[in-house]
Amino acid sequence: xxxxxxxxxxxxxxxxxxxxxxxxxxxxxxxxxxxxxxxxxxxxxxxxxxxxxxxxxxxxxxxxxxxxxxxxxxxxxxxxxxxxxxxxxxxxxxxxxx
Amino acid sequence: xxxxxxxxxxxxxxxxxxxxxxxxxxxxxxxxxxxxxxxxxxxxxxxxxxxxxxxxxxxxxxxxxxxxxxxxxxxxxxxxxxxxxxxxxxxxxxxxxxxxxxxxxxxxxxxxxxxxxxxxxxxxxxxxxxxxxxxxxxxxxxxxxxxxxxxxxxxxxxxxxxxxxxxxxxxxxxxxxxxxxxxxxxxxxxxxxxxxxxxxxxxxxxxxxxxxxxxxxxxxxxxxxxxxxxxxxxxxxxxxxxxxxxxxxxxxxxxxxxxxxxxxxxxxxxxxxxxxxxxxxxxxxxxxxxxxxxxxxxxxxxxxxxxxxxxxxxxxxxxxxxxxxxxxxxxxxxxxxxxxxxxxxxxxxxxxxxxxxxxxxxxxxxxxxxxxxxxxxxxxxxxxxxxxxxxxxxxxxxxxx
Numbered sequence: 001x002x003x004x005x006x007x008x009x010x011x012x013x014x015x016x017x018x019x020x021x022x023x024x025x026x027x028x029x030x031x032x033x034x035x036x037x038x039x040x041x042x043x044x045x046x047x048x049x050x051x052x053x054x055x056x057x058x059x060x061x062x063x064x065x066x067x068x069x070x071x072x073x074x075x076x077x078x079x080x081x082x083x084x085x086x087x088x089x090x091x092x093x094x095x096x097x098x
Numbered sequence: 099x100x101x102x103x104x105x106x107x108x109x110x111x112x113x114x115x116x117x118x119x120x121x122x123x124x125x126x127x128x129x130x131x132x133x134x135x136x137x138x139x140x141x142x143x144x145x146x147x148x149x150x151x152x153x154x155x156x157x158x159x160x161x162x163x164x165x166x167x168x169x170x171x172x173x174x175x176x177x178x179x180x181x182x183x184x185x186x187x188x189x190x191x192x193x194x195x196x197x198x199x200x201x202x203x204x205x206x207x208x209x210x211x212x213x214x215x216x217x218x219x220x221x222x223x224x225x226x227x228x229x230x231x232x233x234x235x236x237x238x239x240x241x242x243x244x245x246x247x248x249x250x251x252x253x254x255x256x257x258x259x260x261x262x263x264x265x266x267x268x269x270x271x272x273x274x275x276x277x278x279x280x281x282x283x284x285x286x287x288x289x290x291x292x293x294x295x296x297x298x299x300x301x302x303x304x305x306x307x308x309x310x311x312x313x314x315x316x317x318x319x320x321x322x323x324x325x326x327x328x329x330x331x332x333x334x335x336x337x338x339x340x341x342x343x344x345x346x347x348x349x350x351x352x353x354x355x356x357x358x359x360x361x362x363x364x365x366x367x368x369x370x371x372x373x374x375x376x377x378x379x380x381x382x383x384x385x386x387x388x389x390x391x392x393x394x395x396x397x398x399x400x401x402x403x404x405x406x407x408x409x410x411x412x413x414x415x416x417x418x419x420x421x422x423x424x425x426x427x428x429x430x431x432x433x434x435x436x437x438x439x440x441x442x443x444x445x446x447x448x449x450x451x452x453x454x455x456x457x458x459x460x461x462x463x464x465x466x467x468x469x470x471x472x473x474x475x476x477x478x479x480x481x482x483x484x485x486x487x488x489x490x491x492x493x494x495x496x497x498x499x
Contacts, residue, residue: 016257016321017196019296019306 028055032076034091038067042088049080049089099344102278106269107132109237109276110176110202110262113244115146116284117200120171120291123151123162128214129266130178130204137174148174156181160188160199167197168298168306172248172291175199178266179206182220186227192259193228193322195307196295198251199259201229202244205367205418206266207452215453216266218367219419222428228322230260230329231396235352235370237274240264242340242348243393245279245288249336254294255328263395265368267453279344287343326397333394350394353406355381359388361468362407363447364415364433366392369456373416376461387465392429400436407433412443412472414464414479418450443471445479460484 036049043066050058050067057070058080081089104112110133114122122141124134140146151166153159159175167173177185182203192199203221207213221231230251232243240262247260264270279287296306310318330350337348354374356362365373370391380387390406392399407413415434417427426434430446437444447464450456460483470476486492 015296016318016325017194017296017306018308018310018318019195019304020308021304 027072028075029070029072032071032074032094034076034078034093035071035074036069036076036078036080036089037092039088039090040066042086043067043084044086044088046085048083048085052079052083054079099283100278100280102276103273104237104241104276104278105132105271105273106234106237106240106264107202107204107271108136109240110244110264111136111140112276112278113241114174114202115140116245116279116281117172117174117248117288118285118290119146119148119174121151121162121166122146122148122174123153123159123166124175125153125156125159125177125181127156127178127181129206129216129270130176130181130202132270133176133202133204137176156185157188160185160192163199163201164188164192164195164197165298167199168195168293168296170291170293170297170299173199176202176204178204179208179220182224183208186224189224189227189229189259191307194318196257196322196325197259198248198257200244200247200251201259201261202240203261203263204266204270205263211452213452214266216268216368217418217451217453218263218428221261221263222419222421224261225396225428228258229396230256230258230326230333230394232260232262232394233367233392234262234264234269235368235391235393237269237272238276238346239348239393240269241276241278242344242346245284246333246336246340246348248288249339250329250333252291252294253328253332253336256325256332257295258322258325258329263367268368277344277346283343287340330394330397330399348393349391350399351402351406352391352393354389354391356388356390356406356410358386359409360386360411361465361472362388362390362410362413363461363464363468364390364392364403364407364413364429366395366416366429367418369416369418369450372456372458373461376458376465379458379462380465385465385469395429395432398432398436400432403433403436404440407437407442408440410442412445412468413437414445414447414468416447416449416456416464418456420448420451421446445471446481447479447483448481449483449485454484456484 057073126134251260415430421427426446467479
């Protein structure tokens, strides 16, 4: 039942109890039911969405595609779409319309 | 090895000094206060090279202790009674994060009523928090068990904090002779602190005690369970090494004249010496009486208890806490579970609450009841002993008309 072997890479050792180097336990992207989609024609790259994003997962680019989302952390809350002054963001259901 | 005079708190301070802590965070509370005070004296006099953090509560004291020890330094703290209750939350953090803090706890009753005096309600309330618990019978054992507790708690297979429990006033303020190892011999035994698990290091950052999802929580509790399993073995190894080095035998459980005993009591803490005295008296009168003292309460040495008591006909387990609402007091519950399946009759006794003395008379009364059952004169025993007959009417007010 118990896997009690220390990690066998010389540079790694077993740690007991709750701790992390990498925050994998808070992958909030797995909660997402809707995702924001940007209309590149309407977006003016003002960055309001990025400033309001509670998980700070929006990057605004000066050229090319206006926005990037970190889908590991975007939980689909929709605040960006609500705050966008140009209504350039729309929330669309994940996994189709059904 | 020198013979010194210490009260119980002094012996705890001496053991802490010998273990050379780097950080001390203690909040004074009767009857622990002289530990906090004398640790401060030792630091001020340069006999302990430590940072003494003046905290505003026991909750903070344990928080400082956990944080400081995670940087890789041995930490000292101590508490009692409601101080331990206030610490409860952070005691769980120390245990779950596997920070092997050694803490003397000077046993004192919990509220209400307010009391300054000894019973085990404070540490018994912490018995499932994930700390090892050792209960001292005399002042010498406070020094011995505290030194051993560092080795046990910090062992890489255990990594579990430890409480060394000493009865308030009965031990904490009782001056006794203590064989004390010299500094170098003690240091050679305790050894420098080495961090063996997670750590706080600004050059190699780690997030400690983060939110743990359901799919890993059971595994981390299982790790603690394994730590307790190992602690039982490591305790015996460390006790054997201590005896080899310093010549004193320490016990997880101590059997006293049990081999042919018909009746026996199970004791814990400072009451045990009185119990042995009464056993000797009864033996002189031809009563086959014996005693089992539990020193290591967590992990509970169930197999050793069952083995030691297997031939005793009638057993009385003396709890120094009320165990309100429970089928039995906490010690009796454990003993009954350990002896489940044997033919012994086991009765729980409750007394010695908030400093009430458990006297030789108390033990004679308990043995009398046990003997009555053993010889068929009685079916059962009275659970509470030394309680005034007018217990329900000790306060009265005039009824307004």
